[in-house]
Amino acid sequence: MKRRFLHLDFKGIVPRFDRLExxxxxxxxxxxxGLVLEFDCRVxxxxxxxxxxxxxxxEEAARIVRLAESLxxxxxxxxxxxxxxxxxxxxxxxxxxxxxxxxxLCPSAPGSxxxxxxxxxxxxxxxxxxxYIHLGADEVARIGLCPACRARLERGETKFQLYSTHVKKFxxxxxxxxxxxxxxxxxxxxxxxxxxxxxxLPESTVIVDWKYWGKxxxxxxxxxxxxGREVWGASGLQxxxxxxxxxxxxFYEDRLENILGWNExxxxxxxxxxxxxxxxxAFYPPWLMSLPLFAAAGDPEKWERHPWRERIGxxxxxxxxxxxxxxxxVPAKIRAWPASCRLEEESREYIALGVEYQIAAxxxxxxxxxxxxxxxxxRFVGIDRETMLRDLVExxxxxxxxxxxxxxxxxxxxxxxxxxxxxxxxxxxxxxxRRLDTVKPLELP
Ligand SMILES: [Zn+2]
Numbered sequence: 001m002k003r004r005f006l007h008l009d010f011k012g013i014v015p016r017f018d019r020l021e022x023x024x025x026x027x028x029x030x031x032x033x034g035l036v037l038e039f040d041c042r043v044x045x046x047x048x049x050x051x052x053x054x055x056x057x058x059e060e061a062a063r064i065v066r067l068a069e070s071l072x073x074x075x076x077x078x079x080x081x082x083x084x085x086x087x088x089x090x091x092x093x094x095x096x097x098x099x100x101x102x103x104x105l106c107p108s109a110p111g112s113x114x115x116x117x118x119x120x121x122x123x124x125x126x127x128x129x130x131x132y133i134h135l136g137a138d139e140v141a142r143i144g145l146c147p148a149c150r151a152r153l154e155r156g157e158t159k160f161q162l163y164s165t166h167v168k169k170f171x172x173x174x175x176x177x178x179x180x181x182x183x184x185x186x187x188x189x190x191x192x193x194x195x196x197x198x199x200x201l202p203e204s205t206v207i208v209d210w211k212y213w214g215k216x217x218x219x220x221x222x223x224x225x226x227x228g229r230e231v232w233g234a235s236g237l238q239x240x241x242x243x244x245x246x247x248x249x250x251f252y253e254d255r256l257e258n259i260l261g262w263n264e265x266x267x268x269x270x271x272x273x274x275x276x277x278x279x280x281x282a283f284y285p286p287w288l289m290s291l292p293l294f295a296a297a298g299d300p301e302k303w304e305r306h307p308w309r310e311r312i313g314x315x316x317x318x319x320x321x322x323x324x325x326x327x328x329x330v331p332a333k334i335r336a337w338p339a340s341c342r343l344e345e346e347s348r349e350y351i352a353l354g355v356e357y358q359i360a361a362x363x364x365x366x367x368x369x370x371x372x373x374x375x376x377x378x379r380f381v382g383i384d385r386e387t388m389l390r391d392l393v394e395x396x397x398x399x400x401x402x403x404x405x406x407x408x409x410x411x412x413x414x415x416x417x418x419x420x421x422x423x424x425x426x427x428x429x430x431x432x433x434r435r436l437d438t439v440k441p442l443e444l445p
Pocket of ligand 1: 106150
């Protein structure tokens with residue numbers, strides 16, 4: 001069966017409880033049939049009292065789930081059982097669960113199973129009607145390091161068996177709680193024979209093949225399907241890597257290629273919306289940045305008629321060219337895009353600010369590079385004082401002024417929309433420009 005689910009990762013910038021409903025209604029209008037909710041560090045879990053950055057109480061989380069279901073969404077909780085528990089394992093109260101002191105969970109630690117089962121029980125009370133649970137289990141970077149795990153390796157278990165034995169245990173626990181388990185596919189794909197690796201998991205397990213770059217169909221999906229297990233796909237609706245540190249807008253065309261490619265898949269797809277690369281990484285920007293992508297992912301036919309479709313394509317090309325004389329005209333045009341609701345109005349304002357940020361970020365790099373190049377040349381050709389004054393003294397001053405105006409406007413987006421994380425986001429964005437302070441006028445001879 002072909003369905004479109006939306007995954008929301010709450011560890012990033014999220015709306016406060018009273019502002020979430022507007023998004024859920026918008027996502028439903030986009031056409032998504034289900035929500036995969038990864039509350040992560042944002043719920044004050046009873047089972048993890050050390051939760052790092054809570055925004056919602058467990059009661060509010062349950063109300064979010066009820067609201068989503070009343071809007072017609074199927075809901076799926078996402079927990080993690082080994083990797084990506086950095087938000088909890090970073091707290092010293094959880095030190096006993098660490099794999100040899102790292103922020104990966106140790107499957108041999110005496111308290112690990114009890115802790116995860118308590119979390120699953122808590123999720124069951126928050127998601128009483130859900131048919132599936134996603135167990136995560138992706139990107140487990142550290143396996144078999146501690147004395148207890150090393151002893152198991154010495155007794156003949158492989159690293160993959162340390163992993164798969166642990167995953168199987170929670171697939172079984174999920175079934176006992178009335179959930180059908182989902183597991184990410186990357187750890188299976190890292191094995192020489194992914195189909196054989198997938199067969200070690202119970203037959204009811206759904207494997208989710210996440211491929212966030214390029215256009216499917218992907219060979220990895222076929223390999224996982226060879227196991228006979230049900231395989232779903234997963235796009236990267238909101239994800240990034242190096243580019244997000246100097247860019248607060250995505251490369252929309254890359255995201256669209258991936259999303260629209262997955263929408264042609266002959267099975268269920270989860271469109272993933274990440275809040276950070278990991279718990280200890282910088283924020284990705286708010287969902288407002290991705291509103292056009294939600295519209296594209298939820299229903300490709302509606303997207304064909306969406307007034308932003310052509311405009312986003314054009315914007316993406318201009319962002320990639322990064323030519324200032326082209327980009328300066330863009331924000332005013334974006335602010336005139338047609339908007340069908342308040343969220344689209346806020347989205348277009350955020351995107352316009354994103355272009356203004358990009359102009360400043362590009363100019364910063366140019367100034368830093370120009371400074372170094374001129375310094376090198378001046379030793380050979382001397383210095384043109386007036387030109388240097390313009391390029392290396394006046395230009396950084398103007399950029400400082402522009403950034404000073406831009407940051408409060410970005411902050412106002414947070415205030416108007418009830419988003420958490422304003423201080424952190426502005427610190428992250430502002431950090432780019434601190435380098436300007438190191439650009440000093442050349443020593444003129
Ligand atoms: Zn261990």
